[in-house]
Amino acid sequence: MDVNVPETRRRHRLGLPLWQLVGLAALAMPRVFVHDAGGRVGWPVQALLVFGPPLVWLAVAVLRRIPSPVITLLAVGxxxxxxxAVVHNLFWSDVFGNRPPRLGGNLADQLSPGTEELVFRLTTSASSLxxxxxxxxxxxxxAVLVRRLARR
Structure with a gap:
């Protein structure tokens, strides 16, 4: 352990404490809930839900002068x-009801419905991540680009 590194620096290897990383990620979750719950919002609200959270992430990374914004925001992402992934899986039945997705082509009717659902849920989770x-x-x-441009 390097005694010359301040305690707060050692503790927050990702540039922010875990609770702040989670908080930044949570800012983007309302859009997911609205989408999966079938809610409809107008263009300005939709744009705010889509672009607002990453803009806040960007502002935090730049204004807090996070040492490695790519690593920090990869963690947030x-x-x-x-x-x-969790929300999509929780709302699975609400989204698909009695018509879950099915495999087609050569894989149609090759797997049990439960196995097909597992394949789709795992694929959806991987895609979400x-x-x-x-x-x-x-x-x-x-954030790196903005910081470089701001130095000039």
């Missing part, structure tokens, strides 16, 4: 993606 990570990565790269 990963938490967001995990949250999306990847989407969250991509949002975090893009936002982190934008």
């Amino acid at each position: 990963g938490l967001y993606g995990a949250g999306v 990847l989407t969250g990570l991509m949002v975090g990565l893009i936002t982190g790269l934008l």
